[in-house]
Amino acid sequence: MKAISRIAVISVAVAGLAACASMDDRGATLSPETSPIGPDKAYMSRVEKIASRRGIEVMWVNPPVKHETLVASGD
Template structure:
């Protein structure tokens, strides 16, 4: 009896997970319906220059591992 109850619970939970995975929600999405501005990522040079000047005055040697980024308009 215990085995059949476990199997029933397992089956119901698997069906529930399968139903959640298949409810995509992208059926109403249209790729051409929205116009996004053309942008790109670029280093935030002004911010980097301010920080480097600040650190240079204090005698700190700075190496950017992950430089700060900003979104700018794409030049075409």
């Protein structure tokens, strides 16, 4: 009985590792159609205004970034 449970556990582990290895990283990077153009100052000011009304001080460690969509020319 111990041998069957060991085989089952090893089979599940191998299947899990195979599934992780087959994942692609396309979701982790920006698509080539977008380009960062700088901090999203409108969003930052809205958040800071709401925070100041509530008596909270906001310190941006990683400020939100606004992205620009690039359009390909039809040459």
